[in-house]
Amino acid sequence: MFKHILFLLVLNGLVKITTGQVVSDTITQRPMNLVYINSGGGATSVSIEYERLLGFWTYRTLHGKSQSLFISGGLGFGTASMQYPDEGNEYMTLPIHISANVGNRASFFESGVGTTILFGYPNRETITYYNFGYRLEPRRKYKFLFRINFCIPFYTLAFFESTDLIFIPLSLSFGIGF
Numbered sequence: 001m002f003k004h005i006l007f008l009l010v011l012n013g014l015v016k017i018t019t020g021q022v023v024s025d026t027i028t029q030r031p032m033n034l035v036y037i038n039s040g041g042g043a044t045s046v047s048i049e050y051e052r053l054l055g056f057w058t059y060r061t062l063h064g065k066s067q068s069l070f071i072s073g074g075l076g077f078g079t080a081s082m083q084y085p086d087e088g089n090e091y092m093t094l095p096i097h098i099s100a101n102v103g104n105r106a107s108f109f110e111s112g113v114g115t116t117i118l119f120g121y122p123n124r125e126t127i128t129y130y131n132f133g134y135r136l137e138p139r140r141k142y143k144f145l146f147r148i149n150f151c152i153p154f155y156t157l158a159f160f161e162s163t164d165l166i167f168i169p170l171s172l173s174f175g176i177g178f
Contacts, residue, residue, distance in 0.1 A: 031140070040168035073097070091120050099114075
């Protein structure tokens with residue numbers, strides 16, 4: 001009998017601990033889709049990209065502060081340039097990325113991986129990279145988005161020794177959420 005009572009007390013305590021809390025910053029208010037112009041980063045000089053929020057969670061930290069976490073995935077279309085302009089080659093690119101974003105309200109730390117597919121580039125077909133940075137995420141539809149990321153290619157030393165493609169490690173993005 002004591003085991004049953006103890007089980008019910010523990011279960012009751014867990015239910016009280018895990019009950020949901022009302023947080024005003026929900027996914028229904030945030031834009032799920034983002035379109036932006038990106039300059040640099042990921043072996044792309046300039047690109048137009050679409051990004052979708054794949055999940056959005058709000059939780060409380062141990063100190064009682066509200067934090068948010070969301071996963072985002074993006075796809076774009078852009079161009080890449082060579083280091084030596086006498087070759088006259090510009091390549092079309094298809095940048096793809098997925099990232100986790102942690103923060104509160106509108107400011108988030110972003111960290112993830114991406115790959116850029118190069119069309120017509122003779123030495124390499126894809127470039128894969130880590131990305132991390134800051135993003136100002138819109139909280140309402142049709143509001144401003146800003147991102148600044150640093151991209152580091154996998155196998156960094158071997159990458160820079162084997163390519164004449166311009167890899168700009170700093171990425172700046174401006175766009176809108178809807």
